[in-house]
Amino acid sequence: MSTENHYIGRFAPSPSGPLHFGSLIAALGSYLQARSQQGSWLVRMEDLDPPREMPGAADDILRTLEAYGLKWDGTVMYQSQRHDAYLAQINDWLRNQEAYYCQCTRKQIKLAGGYYPGTCRELNQHATNSAVRLKVTTPVTHFYDKLHGQIEIPGPLAREDFIIHRRDGLFAYNLAVVLDDIEQGITEIVRGADLIEPTGRQISLYRLLQHPEVSYLHLPLAVTDNGSKLSKQNHAPAIDKANPKPALLQAMTFLGMNPPADLMACSLDDILKWGAQHWHVDQLPKTTAITLAF
Template sequence: MTTSTHYIGRFAPSPSGPLHFGSLVAALGSYLQARAQGGTWIVRMEDLDPPREMPGAADDILRTLEAYGLHWDGGVMYQSHRHDAYHAQIDAWLANQQAYYCQCSRKQIKEAGGFYPGTCRDRHLPATDSAIRLKVDQPVTRFVDQLHGTMHIPAALAAEDFIIRRRDGLFAYNLAVVLDDIEQGITEVVRGADLIEPTGRQIGLYRLLGHPEVSYLHLPLAVTENGNKLSKQNHAPAIDKANPNPALIAALRFLGQQPPADLAASSTAEILRWATEHWQLSKVPNTTAITLGF
């Protein structure tokens, strides 16, 4: 595990489809935030949910990043290779009663008001047909975002004992992302604003694990005119590997940077060199969503 104060950032896509413009914005923003500080930029594949994954998508994502000149440092971590680490931490929490088995259905939680009320906390249920929840005794209701300033999390959400392993045996995102960020020595997480809400839970995990929390920077989401986030689930079109410059320039402008008009005719390496030298976080729009105009 890395303990250096050197900046280490990452881009962590899920292989549920090819990269689209919204994921390019997240990749480019995290890349420039790292490179502008002379830091390390890592790619991690968040392949936690096989039913949602598309065959070949992980390799396609890596080839797309290469086509766009977004070259990462070191090897690629795959969450599917980290199950032993997730198991070990959950077993430790079960042993000290920081975690517990829960058999509540989504319907029951909805009927209880939409937030899990701790029904199974002290029932000592068996492992069979159960999810595993983490006891939240010290809710995190606010954090400082590097772009947006102080962000507030609804108290009911912050206080909820949340799932760390699903009933079907799959590990939860919040658990995996924190353990992986610690393992890789990540110092700042740069990602889309759709992940603001779980940030409180993740900070709580750092504190529970006795590890210094990272800083967070949530970039604006690219949304369509009807307000939908560009996503693989919404069938957002894949970005073009054969002609990366237009999307690269568009992503820079989306992030508030002002590339000169003639830069579009340069190589991807030259575009990224200019972008790294001129990267200014203060120019990134201080909003959680931007409607695409193309």
């Protein structure tokens, strides 16, 4: 299939636990945005951080998506199978002096004001016990979001040389997500508003790689009454695989849609078809967080 002018979206969960309602919002929003444009919807498993992963969570997430009728296109990509691609790009930047080894600790950066000041940029540090940072020569100070409009990025954050390979040997999220989105041909990223902040760094990677930039749509986050994001780390309850319709319709309502009551009697396929037909970005709540009563 030619991807020219073809919409390709994706849902990219981390397997640190089962899908919860906040995850469902991100999955459903990205799914409906893709299907409303007759586009493809891919799934990528961001199993980049083994210490945070839960055994069996990746398969459980896929089974949950299936139980909710969220059928993906193609095969699932796993970041754990992409290490060679990440390392090859890092080594290329190191050879071209576009990246460098850094031995600064978090404590040292905090004492320097909270943003990395470029301490190791010209020191030619050795690789042992070092992180790798990318030289930021053209900071991205703003970008356009389809829901929130122009997003301004604080100057110190935009100018900061950021980590692409961690001291503990793990690959950084910003590097992996951009290389994977390029590999999968993603044209638009629909995800939660908690990922607005790193977007500027990801755009800088697209530009360094001389690849066309994607568009962005950051959905509101579901938060508890104390302001905490629903997350696996905060022990958000798993959504029910055996009875998916109530949570699916609740997620549609959360996203500004008004599903009729009689949809509850319809099949999952018909509910999702209704969702794709009635999905409009301009009906989304123009906020970064919405409080849920749990």
